[in-house]
Amino acid sequence: GVVWPREGKHMRSWKNKKKDMFRTKSVIHLVLLLYWVCVHVYDASIVQGLSNEDRKIAFPAYGKPVGRWRYLTYINLWLCLAYSTLAFLTDVIPRSLVKRTFQNSTDFLFTSIVFPLSVFVPVAFWCIYAVDREGIYEKVLDSILPSLINHFWVKLLLNVSR
Secondary structure, three states: OOOOOOHHHHHHHHHHHHHHHHHHHHHHHHHHHHHHHHHHHHHHHHHHHOOHHHHHHHOOOOOOOOHHHHOHHHHHHHHHHHHHHHHHHHHHOOOOHHHHHHHHHHHHHHHHHHHHHHHHHHHHHHHHHHHOHHHHOOOHHHHHOOHHHHHHHHHHHHHOOO
């Protein structure tokens, strides 16, 4: 006859794999959340450290009604932070209706907004940069803003969007 594996042993190994997957996913989401928080703190410290003249050169919209929110790059930074926060909260909330709601919100936010923008922003930036550097990131900004902040704003969005 055929000897089937015992169901209990099989189920225990599946539950252990699921717990390990949960831990790994939670750690990844926590690292991304901490990354985006650090990016925002660094960004705020750079902006606050600029003189008023440099701030007006670097961010022409600074101080106007919408301010930096008119830049798609800036909106995308905040969306990535919101997504990472929701994803981590979804991981740590126990099973319930609230968790299901958070999971649905997180999935919707990622698939419809965060991922497409995180791909579009760097690709559009580098395409325009290759054709007309002054049109998207003036050479004057190289002396005002550290190059690391440009990596955070544009280059790393694509790498750390998920």
